[in-house]
Amino acid sequence: MQKNIIQHWPGENIIRHSRMLIESYREITGIQLFDTNYSDEYLSCLLYHAPFVVVSHGIEADPVFNYGNLTAQQLWHIDWEQFTTMPSRLSAEPERAEDRQRLLDEAATHGFISNYTGIRISSKGQRFKIEQVLLWNLKNNSGEKIGQAALFRNWTNVK
Numbered sequence: 396m397q398k399n400i401i402q403h404w405p406g407e408n409i410i411r412h413s414r415m416l417i418e419s420y421r422e423i424t425g426i427q428l429f430d431t432n433y434s435d436e437y438l439s440c441l442l443y444h445a446p447f448v449v450v451s452h453g454i455e456a457d458p459v460f461n462y463g464n465l466t467a468q469q470l471w472h473i474d475w476e477q478f479t480t481m482p483s484r485l486s487a488e489p490e491r492a493e494d495r496q497r498l499l500d501e502a503a504t505h506g507f508i509s510n511y512t513g514i515r516i517s518s519k520g521q522r523f524k525i526e527q528v529l530l531w532n533l534k535n536n537s538g539e540k541i542g543q544a545a546l547f548r549n550w551t552n553v554k
Contacts, residue, residue, distance in 0.1 A: 522553045
């Protein structure tokens with residue numbers, strides 16, 4: 396896994412994306428994840444190594460993850476390269492696709508949703524329950540939606 400991190404992180408695009416995730420989270424919640432006086436490079440490192448899950452995907456017809464911090468990669472049992480080429484729909488079991496889509500649609504309409512709970516599945520077939528998830532729309536500097544992000548701190552393995 397370390398080899399892929401070196402190849403892809405900390406690239407300028409990921410550093411900028413990390414700053415956008417941190418700032419947009421603060422705008423939605425009023426809570427700062429980290430002291431934003433740190434450099435963008437250091438903030439990117441803090442977010443990547445955070446003990447909570449942060450993921451985001453783009454706005455493609457079948458959205459693909461474009462960010463997953465180390466905690467997310469470990470939870471889904473995949474490395475950076477695999478995570479950032481995976482359609483986000485594959486993070487949930489196929490029979491839970493409608494539930495996941497409702498979640499995404501509601502966040503798209505209202506800008507964010509909080510307190511979501513759902514079941515996800517890792518690349519090894521391990522099911523886990525995610526709780527108190529915040530899902531929000533990501534926008535660029537012009538205010539155009541460029542994707543969605545999620546953050547959660549609570550998960551438990553389920554059978």
